[in-house]
Amino acid sequence: MRKFILGILLSIALLGSVRTHAQYNREYFFWVGRSCMMNNNYQEAIRTLNTLLRFDDKAFEGYFLRGIAKYNLDDLLGAEADFSTAIRLNPVYTQAYTYRAITRSRLGNYDDALQDFREAIELRPDLPGPYYSRGVTRLL
Structure with a gap:
């Protein structure tokens, strides 16, 4: 009987310690x-x-x-x-650099925006968007 109770307590302890994760x-x-x-x-x-x-x-x-x-x-x-x-x-997420730069430009943080545009252009020099947005930021 004692082994049976010990087995139940051990089972409860093991089941209680298992974490479940929903998929x-x-x-x-x-x-x-x-x-x-x-x-x-x-x-x-x-x-x-x-x-x-x-x-x-x-x-x-x-x-x-x-x-x-x-x-x-x-x-x-x-x-x-x-x-x-x-x-x-x-x-190396070029779009995130570009959008953060645009956001920083709207916030008036032009120096950091230009740095983000530089990073985006360095990562993907074939994309025209960062060049255009950098030009707008320089005008501002």
């Missing part, structure tokens, strides 16, 4: 977030991407997309922070 479909959250953004529903996109980032805090694309949504809602500081996180997680 989630990462691509689904990206798809919903992008769909919301295409429909100009930026707040819903942010909510969806927040869910994704709670499960996968290394998803640099999620931070990038959330940054675009925040930019479109005029949350420029939040957008800059998300673009910076995307860059920290993926240092």
